[in-house]
Amino acid sequence: MGGIDISTTIKDVARHTGLSISTISKYLNGGNVLPDNRRNIEAAIHELGFKVNEIARGLKTSRTMTVGVLIPSLENIFFTSIVSNIENVLLNNRYGVILCDYRQDKRLEIEKLNFLVDKMVDGIVMVPQGVSNEHIMPVVKAGIPLVFIDRVIKGIDCDAVLADNAEASFKAVEQLIIRGHRRIGIICGPREIFTTEERLRGYIAAFEHYGLMVDRDLIKFGNYQVDGGHRLLLELLDSDSAPTAVFVTNYEMTLGAIMAVNERNIRIPRDLSLIGFDNLEMARIVKPSLSIVAQPIQQIGETAARILLDRIKNGPGSPQVHRLKADVLINESLSYISREES
Amino acid sequence: MGGIDISTTIKDVARHTGLSISTISKYLNGGNVLPDNRRNIEAAIHELGFKVNEIARGLKTSRTMTVGVLIPSLENIFFTSIVSNIENVLLNNRYGVILCDYRQDKRLEIEKLNFLVDKMVDGIVMVPQGVSNEHIMPVVKAGIPLVFIDRVIKGIDCDAVLADNAEASFKAVEQLIIRGHRRIGIICGPREIFTTEERLRGYIAAFEHYGLMVDRDLIKFGNYQVDGGHRLLLELLDSDSAPTAVFVTNYEMTLGAIMAVNERNIRIPRDLSLIGFDNLEMARIVKPSLSIVAQPIQQIGETAARILLDRIKNGPGSPQVHRLKADVLINESLSYISREES
């Protein structure tokens, strides 16, 4: 009833060459074989269209040649872009990617993490949100290398690859301060998320560094989604102490903010200076071109994949947190403002 | 050197209960076991934390409990949203999703398709682009159920789930015609892609149905990406016979088109009527709210997953093409126009 599966096995190759199964196996795994036999084997493999049965191999080696990737949402292009890069590196090493998203749900996050463990993936890359040490236990116990991306979790000692959010945020806000802005709004993500906290920290650090006061009313917490960016930008504009500049801290909310700006006929940068987040392409297309914080998406994905491959190959080592620099790209969306105005 | 793997096996459960391996196995597969033994087994399983080794099971049953999903790009939210829904249904059936994107590259598409076959996935859902019958052969030969989504390929007889593009397109353009528009631009995808052709067909059909002439200059072919939508909308605006309405045929290009509109200070719908594609959320947020063709994303994903599960379970049947209706959501971005104007 199952698959038709006419796949050839090592046995067939053995028969076809007159050699033994173990010789073929040794050849397949890079062992030494007499030149004559080698040619023979290769011819047979080609002729029979033989492919190693990864399942059977996995049963012996307890390796599945698959890696689990777990992200909060498949509808967030920042995460899916990273996945794209991870997948690329991994596939070049003959690893497949088992992908799960947990729809921002902590219960699902844990459930799917365990699912990946049950699937006996050889390694896991994940964006952690609600997991704590107890949930990571099964992973560690199973000896599965784990790499966090985009965030770290306090108390969990684990390899991680993420942007230096605080620094990036600092540099972005600094650009606004330098240009004379004092009332600078920030549209953050959800309070409980790691990057929210870090990006806000950079914002505050910039103010402190320049000896300025932070106005709490200009700090808005959103949902990292389009509608949140839209709503919060309007809130800022409508507040009593409306800002002269706004910093939006992820891509989706940047999109929403731009829409709000257009809706209100706000002229950028004359009426409002704006710095967004991620997605180079969009920054270029918008007129006037948008200044943004650009995370090194490709680098994050590739680094995570490489570290994981290394751990899979060479076993565990002392966990390292890789902080990658994000660029602040200055474009036309920033204005200079005289002190009196502000 | 490999994983620490302290996983318990059926053997352990057998020892722990004093029963034989085959009895445990039978229990696991839903066979009949004496009530006493059943309780015993369940207790042991719980106590030992036993989980079936899917790899070993797979070696016998030649099932991997994984499904391959192959899409053109992980940076296209339409596809990733579908994947999200597929993954959801599949995981509820204990299937994992091995995800590949082929970066719009025909060579990669074939390569990754073969990769999935080599991985012995139990089924494949894919968005086909450049594959032809010869590439599908290995899949069919391996007895792997295959479901196309979003597109079909002429000459390949295969289950498929996709929106009724032509009809959706017809209805969208009809709304413009009804409102008096005659010079209606369309921003299509790449010429060689299936949906491009279908959506254009609907556009043309609408004109024919109302006895109107199609102006070839108002038909633009793009790349289904943000920059394409942006560039082509400007091209349309700048052409000699500038349209009074434009229909944009995917989400990313709609985004680009909106940006172009804002950049030029075009007032929607006074200066230009606009119908976009996909992504309800964005349509709501933009002011004035955007009219769009909304594909049944969730339904597409879930249907594809269900069909695949059915094929995996019940074996092949005569291929069916499931056409799902797309909605045309009318919002504020459409104006009525008097004949003389047009």
Next chain:
DNA sequence: TTGTAGGCGTTATCAA
């Protein structure tokens, strides 16, 4: 209902 035994395709050990 339960247990014995053989095999799925591969790797790994150890003689030859």
Next chain:
DNA sequence: TTGATAACGCCTACAA
């Protein structure tokens, strides 16, 4: 270098 043989963990006749 090569080959017989025993696993890996599970399923499945078949026999008890």
